[in-house]
Every structure is written in C-alpha cells, then in structure tokens.
Amino acid sequence: MTKIRPARIEQSYRTARQHFEALGVETEVALAKLEGIALSLPCWQGDDVRGFESLDVELGGGLAATGNYPGRARSPDELRRDLDQAFALIPGRHRVNLHASYAETGRHGVPRNELQPAHFDTWVAWAKSHGRGLDFNPTFFAHPLAADGLTLTHPDRATRRFWIEHGIASRRIAAAIGRRLGKPCVNNVWIPDGSKDTPADRRAPRERLTAALDAIFKEPLNGRHMLDAVESKLFGIGSESYVAGSHDFYLAYAVARRKLLCLDTGHFHPTEGVADKLSAILPWIPGLLLHLSRGVRWDSDHVATYTDDLRAIADELVRGNWFGRVHIGLDYFDASINRIAAWTIGARAVLKALLAALLTPSGALKQLEAGGDFSGRLAMMEDAKALPFGAVWDFHCLRHNVPQDFQWMDEVRAYERNVLSQRTS
Numbered sequence: 001m002t003k004i005r006p007a008r009i010e011q012s013y014r015t016a017r018q019h020f021e022a023l024g025v026e027t028e029v030a031l032a033k034l035e036g037i038a039l040s041l042p043c044w045q046g047d048d049v050r051g052f053e054s055l056d057v058e059l060g061g062g063l064a065a066t067g068n069y070p071g072r073a074r075s076p077d078e079l080r081r082d083l084d085q086a087f088a089l090i091p092g093r094h095r096v097n098l099h100a101s102y103a104e105t106g107r108h109g110v111p112r113n114e115l116q117p118a119h120f121d122t123w124v125a126w127a128k129s130h131g132r133g134l135d136f137n138p139t140f141f142a143h144p145l146a147a148d149g150l151t152l153t154h155p156d157r158a159t160r161r162f163w164i165e166h167g168i169a170s171r172r173i174a175a176a177i178g179r180r181l182g183k184p185c186v187n188n189v190w191i192p193d194g195s196k197d198t199p200a201d202r203r204a205p206r207e208r209l210t211a212a213l214d215a216i217f218k219e220p221l222n223g224r225h226m227l228d229a230v231e232s233k234l235f236g237i238g239s240e241s242y243v244a245g246s247h248d249f250y251l252a253y254a255v256a257r258r259k260l261l262c263l264d265t266g267h268f269h270p271t272e273g274v275a276d277k278l279s280a281i282l283p284w285i286p287g288l289l290l291h292l293s294r295g296v297r298w299d300s301d302h303v304a305t306y307t308d309d310l311r312a313i314a315d316e317l318v319r320g321n322w323f324g325r326v327h328i329g330l331d332y333f334d335a336s337i338n339r340i341a342a343w344t345i346g347a348r349a350v351l352k353a354l355l356a357a358l359l360t361p362s363g364a365l366k367q368l369e370a371g372g373d374f375s376g377r378l379a380m381m382e383d384a385k386a387l388p389f390g391a392v393w394d395f396h397c398l399r400h401n402v403p404q405d406f407q408w409m410d411e412v413r414a415y416e417r418n419v420l421s422q423r424t425s
C-alpha cells in the first residue's frame, strides 16, 4: 500500500474539521478527550493465557485458547517486548492488565496464596519507565486446586481457604502496584465456578461465594492505589447450566458492598445490549470495569472489532460522560492470528469507536430529543454514520507518530520476520 503523505493527511483533517464545526463539534476537543483515555490491554493475548508458572496443567475453567500461530511469548521479557511493539502501533498512553499467573518468581515456583508484590517488580519497573498503568487479576484457573472447576465456592474448606488467600494476596499486590505507579490498579475477581448440568443446590455455592468474597475484601486498602471489581459470566464450557457468579449475583453484590462491576461484553446473551447497562448500573455503584471482547457462538473472547455493539458502548460513555468512573479494559485471546496484530486491532477499534462517538453531534441529538423531534433524531443519527471520522483518526495517528491504517501491519510483519519467527519452541 502506498503511504499517504503527511501533508495530505493534514489537508484532509482540515477539511473534516470544518465539516464537524458546521455541526457544532470541535475535533480538537474530541482529540484532547481521546488522548486522556487509557485502555487496559490483556497481557494474556500475548501467550494464549499460559502465564509463567509452569504448573503443567490445562487452562481449564471453561477457558480455551484455540490456534497455534507461531511466535507466542515464552517468557516475561518476550511478552513485554511484544507489548512494546503493540504499543508502538496504538496512539495514546495505555495500560496493561496482568494476571497473577504472570508473576516472576525466579527459578522456584511460589504458591498463589503466597504471592508478593515483589514478584511483580519487573513488571512495575517496566510500566513505570513507559508511564503506563497496570491492572491486576487473581488467577482462579489453570491450577491443580481448580481442576474440578471450583474455587471460591468449593465445598472443601481447605481448597476454598487457599483461593481466599490468593484473593487477599492479589489485592495487596494490586495496592502495591497502584501505589508505586501513582495510578489506581483495578483488581478484578473472576472465578469459573459453576455446573455443567442442572444443579440440585443453587443456593449453597452462592452463600459460600458471598462469604469468600467478604473474606477477600475484608482488609481496607487505599482506593487511590487499588479498586476492587467483580466479573460475572453467563456460561462457560463445562458450566453451561449454572454459574455461581452470575450477572444478578455480582450486580447485587457490587451494590451491597460498593464494588466495581466488570461487564465483559462476551458474557451476556447474544442479543442483550451491554451499552444500555451503563446508565442503569452506574447510579448504584462506584464504577464499572469494561472487558471489551467479541462473543462468537460459544466463545466470549474473540478480538474486539469495530462493531455496532462497540459503537453503542462508546456512544454511551460519551453521552453519559462516564469516563471518570468507567475503566476500559479489553479481554480476548486468539491463538490463531499474530498476537501483536490481535492487540493492535482490538485497541485501534476501541479508540476509533470512542473517537467516532466523541465526534458525533450528541448535543444536537439530545436537543432534537428534548424537543420531541424523533424523526429528526433518527435522521441525524443515520446521517452521522457517514461523517469523515477517518480523516480525524488518520491525523490522530500522525500526531502520535504511529503508523496509519493499512500501514501498521507492515511493522507487525517485519517484527514477525525478525523476532517472532526465531521463537521455535
């Protein structure tokens, strides 16, 4: 693809800017807002959710990374290098979402319930040197004690205790990370616990889960350093009939205990709109964490793309002005394509959706609505779909010195040739 000269991109931007101005939308205001938005990229897209514990167990928990595209990161250094490459292709300053299973414990493994902030020192130093924030997740899967798919709801007290201790250790790690980076680290609890077939007892596991969560959250920690989030799921492979941590369960829990709720866009019924949930839930809880993903059939973890669903969420974020209380993470893992491309495609799609939302004449739409002009509202919503967002996006990429659309894959291919293809095992 031939490159478009910077002067041409600037020229198109100036024309687009006038176009938007005529609708009462200032592109520079939109771009300034976009600059301030940090997305949290899932570290686990870089190595198919394997982590670095060498426990030699299956991923489990109803999670499955399918595909064997060459070049998966095999060490923390490789993963960080790959993330650096992805960040070079994404405009703005973003965050990385870590799992406890990505601890660096030296040659000896450390049990998850004994993990310490020190096991993430290298991650923190790396994040700090790039001005990036980090988020965190206790890992309640891929472990011998989660082999039966049960963790915090486990009927065995000792097993449950192990996972509670892991939850407590993770919160302390998140707090230490947030303190050292000077930005709060969101610690998100997701557990796989559920039942393949119709359970005889739906109540007891949820009572155990409530008690376990309360035990994990007991220690007060500084909200400037860490924020607690809880994530629901509709079903997983092997938990088709019952999931203890369902949406209703965690919504109620988050309201009662003042926690953040994580909405993973792959964890709802296929026709259920997640965008509508923002303004319904945010009045009742301190904040939301989004796991932007793309559900396809049974899988909840395809690479996020520029879909109507994503656009609708972006519109809601902008129109409700929720940015201060909504943390935007991506959550997917696709082992069948280049993993740096996967990060970049998802992040650029989310940023584009946000930019398009920021450039939509929402003020004018709200005015039409207030005046009862619903024909005018629908007409403007439709007309807005063909606005020249792309010219503004191209200019944003130029300004941030990241490659343009149709160009950035060249860098991914070069990295694949020079770096990924050398990884043979």
Ligand code: RNT
Pocket (backbone or CB within 6 Å): 044, 049, 063, 137, 190, 231, 233, 264, 291, 300, 331, 332
């Ligand atoms: C699983 C949840 C959870 C995980 C990550 C790896 O269904 O979405 O967020 O994807 O923690």
Ligand code: ZN
Pocket (backbone or CB within 6 Å): 190, 231, 264, 291, 331
């Ligand atoms: Zn998720």
